[in-house]
Amino acid sequence: MGSSLGFIQDYSVYFFFAAVLIFFAVTIGDQGFLTVNNFFNIARTTAMISIVSFAMTFVIASGELDLSVGSVCALSALTCGLAIQGGYDWYVAASFGLLSGLAIGLANGLLVTKIGIPSFLVTLGMMQLIRGVDMRVTYTNPVAIPDPTFNSLFGAGKLFGIPSLIIWSVLLAVVGHVVLRYTTFGRRVLATGGNRLSADYSGINTSRIKLYTFMLSGLAAALAGLLYSGMMQTARYNFGEGMELAAIAAVILGGTSLFGGKASIIGTFAGALMIGTINNGLIIMGLDVSEQMMVAGGIIILAVAFARKPSH
């Protein structure tokens, strides 16, 4: 592969994202697509999936998968919602929610690293188990969250005119990028996923690293749950259904290898935003659901057709 082509391929998600934006700008720019508000919309609705996929990037980079993010999302939302209804202050309640996610992440991580169960199965089992718990604790009823501070901070609020959901996702993208690229932890994650045995030989505690990535993923899913409930002012047991595949798709679209060792948070962010933009644009174009699905599916394939031949 020539190196100039290599450049385009490495950055393919950005080029393609740009192409998608330009296409919609030309075709439906005058139908409301090209407004600040609409871009805010796109960024807001993809905030949760973005945040979950940042952490998923770490999990995948370390050579594992986390399918439990969707039900953890709901668990955290419900924990927080019930705590607020139970009279706790919103920040205490939010901490409970985050802790619940951290705990599930810890459990996933321990099962994967100590007992050695493949993460696909651990987290698939956990996905069901936690969804069962989500249903049980609320008898599938929605839990209203009557706390305006919480709802503004995690949901519909704004800061300096920018929706708080966007602030959350941009902030975490930056943090995630810095951690992955510029810290020892990030480097160890990549080494672990690149070749676990070699990383072990180099004195990296790869089990510990994997454990941390699962905890990170649990935490991010929990935060996404809080954002969902803040945005909808309600927590529901079915939050985050199907989120796992969408998040993994964003990660891989962004150029992270499903086999570990190679990752980009900014790429993931672009991947998530691109999916969000496509969904938004197709709705504005007035396509019906079946047409949306056909086109969106086709675009995903096209988008990565530009990408490099995988080394595996």
Add this chain to the structure above:
Amino acid sequence: MGSSLGFIQDYSVYFFFAAVLIFFAVTIGDQGFLTVNNFFNIARTTAMISIVSFAMTFVIASGELDLSVGSVCALSALTCGLAIQGGYDWYVAASFGLLSGLAIGLANGLLVTKIGIPSFLVTLGMMQLIRGVDMRVTYTNPVAIPDPTFNSLFGAGKLFGIPSLIIWSVLLAVVGHVVLRYTTFGRRVLATGGNRLSADYSGINTSRIKLYTFMLSGLAAALAGLLYSGMMQTARYNFGEGMELAAIAAVILGGTSLFGGKASIIGTFAGALMIGTINNGLIIMGLDVSEQMMVAGGIIILAVAFARKPSH
């Protein structure tokens, strides 16, 4: 790891399946669990997932994934249903259905091998694209299949007192097992998934092999679609939703490595039947839905806790 322990771990899915059966036999044996009819039920309802996961075993063994099986399932069912309604004989219609699956498998395979798109994304995109097509062609309306021969052969019929769905799945398990274990194709699939570069140097056309596994997967998904429509005497656009994760779970439960190179069809069959048995047993026990989910999730985790530490 000692080799005696290794033995148990390699066959863990069978031990665990046995444990599950014994548990249900003791607790709910007298409530209808221990009847031939109930076992027929379990095998019948898991037939489609089993068949899809046999082919998925090949795909995973070759180092790839196929997420499009669910929508291909519906596509084949609809193609066949529309053809029967259009006046074609059932076997012609069924061939159309199978061909549609084969075609999608071919497309998946070409995109993965020729253009080099990661299979996760190709088949995720395809899953959406085809589901859109499924919705579109029938306006989401069900398509009745008024052909008794077809419905008996692919659905509710029996042969020598054994439901035809069970015959299909057992037959294909045997064929799959023989192909994987005893043919050059099976060996090449395993070599490809074990180390693609080394297989390439060994003169194995790994692209061709991958292409074939995707075609196999398309074909199996199409057959599963025919079986669904035979069983329901109707075809519908939403057949096979969520099937991809269930099939992958069965494959991995059965001891196949998600990283390729190591696989067992009989293990996959046991995995699929075990999931089916758990679902069946928990309903008979009278657990409510949330409890069913919790227990089933927990059992999956437990089941593989016995399994070996993965080398990756």
Add this chain to the structure above:
Amino acid sequence: MSDEHPILEMRDIEKSFGAISVLKKVDFTLQRGEVHALMGGNGAGKSTLMKILTGVYSMDAGTIAVEGQPIRLHDANDAKRAGIAMIYQEFSLIPTLTVGQNILLNHEPRAGSLFLNDRAANRLARSILEDLGEDLNPNTLVSDLSAGMMQMVEIAKALSQKAKILVMDEPTASLSEHETETLFKIIRKLKAAGISIVYISHRMAEIFELCDRVTVMRDGQIRMTEPCANLTIPQLVETMLGASSASEFTWHDRHKEFHGEPLVKVRGLAMPPRVVDVSFDIHPGEIVGLAGLMGSGRTEIAEAIFGRRTPAAGEILIDGKPVSDQKHAIDSGIAMVPEDRRRMGLVLDHSVQSNMMAPNLDRFSNGIFVSDTNASGVIERLIGRFGIKTSSPAKAARLLSGGNQQKIVISKWLIRNPRLLILDEPTIGVDIGAKGEITAQIRELADAGTAILLISSELEELLAVSDRMLILHEGRIVQNIQRRDITSEEELHHAVQGHLIAQADPVHAA
């Protein structure tokens, strides 16, 4: 700390994997500032002993003391703290990271306690590589490197740890003479600085050139520890293998002339930047050696003939027809033993038997069904013939020693009876006994009419086997010379650097 204690003492070390005992009451002592050779046939237990020292394996029994202080080694970090570093035979590199990131992995220069300083890391990496005589960009991905380059990076990685005890497990296996010399200079410098070195190698000459003492292992036991000065090569070989078989490894003229139509014609082959303009012929039954520096493009030429690379210009003809792709090459009877056994030669998680069957499935089947019984006869014969040390053909390739893995890769190709066999560094890590066996095999094949293209960085090996030599320099074949016209290894060594060998009777370039 006093100087009376040796820097390292390993006592009564025992280790078994499952039921198989690999180390039996091994004692090993390393003196301060010495270069200590650790020798033994493939599977003798050398790597296992040293991996215990770096915490990769835990021992079943025994004690380890560094400078008289007993230490416990649970993981690689304990070893690092004790000042022990190792160049691993099977590499400890992360393919998805860059050269610089790999060299300083897990001891990166920091900015603050959390942040990495990649710029400092690259500077450090570059300076270590420069010491090694390599002008390699630290930002290159390791997965893009050739085996030889990876070896240099592995060496740089161990050197970067500034250890007191440095273990080198076959560091020169994929290096050519030039790199080897640079490495030796560095080893001497380290030695002068008081660093103690364990040096594992199958190359006899190196041992005598470099080492102060030698310890020989056989079947998991120590057979001898002696100063090098007291030993001769035959003595050493006999202690290692139990019998002298080094005689096979000397050249003898096969007295064959190759005229007539060549099997392979390479014309004006160009693959920039390394290969500029290469032309040569290979005749049936001829053994042609290809010599060149590391990175001179030998592998690229080999892969072009095998149909895996498309040349930018020029053509490769087999039976007068251009090679279109790998399938065509294989169908025309070309086989290739690639240079990196772990990446290109083996499915590490598969059994010895299934690895050996992989390129021969057509032979061991009726087209559809595979016959394992047919295969196991042939395979067991080869296992015996090459002395492949494995408890059974069902053992995973991953669990075999490095040299034994390499023997699998070679023997699996021999089953095919090719018309042209390309061997790219075929004897990396193979012990001297097996090397002789492989040499004999190559000659036997050639006698039966197979053409051989041998690439090796070990000039001794090239000289021992070839009928004719091609010398590659700066992208061109600068010399095409009969083996019998080369009088010394020294001469060849210079030729590879671009100084032509004076020829009595020059062969006309084809």
Add this chain to the structure above:
Amino acid sequence: DNTANVKHPLWFKEPSAYLQEKANLDDLSDIVVGEGPFGEEGVLYSDITVSDEQLEKIRAGNFTVAIALGWLGDDWAQQQLAGMREEFERLGIKIIAETNANWRDAQQISDLATVSVLQPDLVVSFPLNAQTTASAYKELADAGTKIVFMDQVAEGLEPGKGYVSMVSSDNHALGMNIADMLSDAIGGSGKVAAMYYAPDFYVTNVRYEGFIARMRAKHPEVELVASIGHNGPDRGQEVAQGLFARYPDLDGLYGSWSIPAMGAVTAASVAGIAPTDLRIVNENFDHIVAANMAQNGYIAGISAQNPYLNGITEARLGALALIGEEVPPFVVIPPIKVTRDNLTESYKRIYRQDAPAEITNALSN
């Protein structure tokens, strides 16, 4: 035609003459608009009662029942289940299994097969799809199990023979009420859009058809400018965002179920549209839309079902059939038009308890 300029759902069929005729009536409040699957007249739920004598007989039967739901997780399923559980308890019928197919008809077939192993006397079930699940129900019926259907009937089964009865809200009327409330909310004229559940799903199809019929018949000044599908309640917000981006001057929206309607509420508030400029009407009564309505939010009307009554009625019909009583094949629970004015009393009717403080406080502001 005020609905001519939109792309209707894929499954959309023009309203039948019968339906259009009902849509032309001025007052729908005391009639049953919908007809049964075989064209039967609907019987009001209040006509189904169990006498003391019948109760004795039912209790003596030691009957068992399995409930096979299509999904869980909203107030509708919850209230139905509550109604059934309470009434079955009172009737002395034991619930031996509950299943949730989670919207997947293949799962439902598997659930029904498993349920059949338990040989319940009665099955109450929501068939996710009339055609696909038909054979599974037929097998149950052939084995002698009585079946009460919720909302729709599996194909090929006949009342009295294959199944006992079908209990449903009056979904045609429900859709017509939406049109009326939407029109009222925007003052009788303006631009509105409809958001519908895109897949073919009997009850929502019927509501949409009722809505369209009524729009044409009674609200010519209200123009339907867009009709757009969502393929899952949680996507409501995203769809609504797109809709508002393209039609910033909408006056009203038919928001389908409560979850997508609330998604639209969020989308509207973020887009900076004032609640007074956009009125949303939806078809599920739950706490969240009720609270929004009470707070003078976007929700202007709710065309509500009373699913608890569906549950009670289903239990009664099943029980009566088990002791051999003759029962009507199609029983209907009329919808309730909920607006801010009747919110507390509607709440009490539907949930059988007083509205929570959150709602009453907001109402008094």
